[in-house]
Amino acid sequence: MNMKEVRDKARELGVKVAVGWTKTTAIREVQIAEGFDPCYGRGLYDVCGQPHCCFRSDCEKIPAKN
Template structure:
């Protein structure tokens, strides 16, 4: 997902993107949604979140 798309999602969720890097911004969105902030932590194969919005970009 492109950074502008992530910033748009952040805005919709009330998260201020500022100058955050992609990983930090996605994690902030995850926290705002009440989810575990696990993006890019190497858990994609074992997290069990197959419907996660960030799944495609996750490591």
């Protein structure tokens, strides 16, 4: 998902994406608004327990941080 798509998703949920926010910050705020834990980009997709998160496919592409 690109940043425009993230902003559109945020707007649908009433989340205001502030100037200067990174894509990761914006996605985590959307996750919170949707009732998910804000775990995007932390390399936890295999244990996060949120298979219905709309960012999961993007998250799976990010390597785990060890």
